[in-house]
Amino acid sequence: MADDERSRDLAELYVRFGDDRLVLGHRLSEWCGHAPVLEEELALGNLALDLLDQATVLLERAGSLEGRGRSADELALFRDASAFRNLLLVEQPNGDFAATIVRQYLFDVFDLHLATSLETSSDRELASFAARAAREAAYHARHSREWTLRLGDGTEESHRRTQTAIDDLWMFTRELFETDPLVERLVAAQVLSDPQALHAPWHDAVTGTFREAGLKEPNDSTFRSGGRRGMHGECLDRLLSEMQSVARAFPGASW
Amino acid sequence: MSTAASADTQGSLWEVFVQEEGGAAHVHAGSVHAPDREMALQNARDVYARRGRVASLWVVESTSIAATAPADRAAFFEPAFDKIYRHPQFYKVPRGIRGL
16 A cells, blocks of 8 residues: 555544544533433543543544644544544434443443454554553443443333333444445555454344343344444534534634 | 432442552542442542552442441540550661561
8 A cells, every 4th residue: 555545544544433532522521410420420521531532642643644734623623524434323412321321332342342453453553542442441341331231120211211222222333343445445454453353242242231131132223324424413513513612613712 | 428318319328448559558538329339349440540540449338337436435445545555656666667
């Protein structure tokens, strides 16, 4: 692969991974002041901070690979929804606590397997990022798994809400393992491992937890995708208009 | 202590002990609410172990702790006050001894 093509591909990859974490981190931060108990408020805030911190690292590198002088802040705050490359799963609204936990668990298990697979990436910066991200993802997945178990196997009400969340979010999970020409080039260059190989371990872990919690895998989802091509739901517009409002009203402001 | 009403919605109260490095004592850091042991550990981690160095965490349900009452003070502790030889400070520690 020619050097500038590789840089362009890597920049796009870093934007994808960075946007996943930026959008999910922002979603979690929307719980500030609204979490069911103080301890969970802090837990969700900690998850959000981990993800936003990861997003900063990834978008910073995306900006430098892109070579147009854009910083992580500019990428986060001055792009419109159609330029975002995050998975549809992570932009889904918080809903109730069960929906937030299910969305988180589906992502965390994926993130853990992804980060582990990236530790041997031929892109050394991605590999060293992944080593740290895998440790964080391991804790995130533990937290969201334990909540999934308790909600699924809790009261009738918590079970119903958790199953509803799974039924609503399942359609966004196939996208996690999708491949496209960019992914194929990066797999060939050993930057990525084949995303489809992550599906089986993810599926085993997730459905194993569902079984333990008395929850069911939906059997008739029409899967959605398009996030990697900038085709997002309206919910991302609303998220961005809030997240970007201050930066756009006062460009270049600092505090 | 938690009231019956808050115990219903927040889980029971757990005391958190933090060890800063291997071999050191676990020191009481505070308390968290949680429904069970695993979530108590996770909550303790998120409340008390996110910043600073931590090697290990203990949580124990507050109701498992037996504590003296203020009224026990005289009977339990005062007999020791006037016997200074019972205090470690009474004895000189040889130079060169550390980490006692």
